[in-house]
Amino acid sequence: MRVLIIGSKGNLGQALAEAYAEVKPVLWDREEIDITNEEECKSKVAALQPTLVYNCAAYNKVDDAEKEIEIAETINGYAVGFLATVCRDIGATMVHFSSNYVFDGQNAEGYNEDDKPSPKSAYARSKRLGEIELQQNMDNYYLVRTAWLYGAKTQGKKSFVDIMLDMASAGKTINAVNDEFGNPTYVKDLAQALVALTQSEKPFGIYHLTNAGSTSWFEWAKEIFKIRSIKANINAIPSGELKRPANRPKYGILNNTKFIELRPWSEALREYLQS
Secondary structure: OOEEEEOOOOHHHHHHHHHOHHHOOEEEOOOOOOOOOHHHHHHHHHHHOOOEEEEOOOOOOOOHHHOOHHHHHHHHHHHHHHHHHHHHHHOOEEEEEEEHHHOOOOOOOOEOOOOOOOOOOHHHHHHHHHHHHHHHHOOOEEEEEEOOEEOOOOOOOOOHHHHHHHHHHOOOOEEEEOOOEEOOEEHHHHHHHHHHHHHOOOOOEEEEOOOEOOEEHHHHHHHHHHHOOOOOOEEEEOHHHHOOOOOOOOEEOEOOOOOOOOOEHHHHHHHHHHO
């Protein structure tokens, strides 16, 4: 088995690299491949001949995407199609990641794998485009929707956990939204589940993988400070107070109905913060 991890410098990419350490995965980031260049995708991936490809590369600036629509669609959408096409041609399995944001967030019970997406922001529409590009260009894929990722600090975007700890350390007043809900997901747990999924006899298709349970941003922040015994100045606020350009789902909760359940989010968070 030859494993290729694209977007290897991010939280999830690093966790996958560790999970696959025994098989010495090939690690590519933007220095090694430009996934928005169709010819480069085809030539480099075909030359490597991997059997399993993880695409962890993504444009994840939710608010900026409202103005950078073309960039978001190219990275999160069309580039996925480029990778899917070459994976199909060489017979490789591809794992691609999507988001809880592809749903409108109106269902308090959360969303199952076969529920109809209804994206409400430019970022969300770009992620949905990536799902469509994957499905239209190959059959041997795992489309994994996940949410609220965090893990060891990387060169990429800071996670919510890092931001909360930094703000508390600086003595800043923290305003955390209490009316948006999702599944905090530890990338170490996600990576281990992905290894199990790709090695299982589960059929190709869509999977929702997050740590079990859901919470609000405010309650998540409170749990972070509780585990670390930090006395932080934190206020619960409604989402409307933040005046953000992009729409967020109120209930961005993903239900896992097709694979093994990951441990509760609070248990995973405790391990991360105490390690």
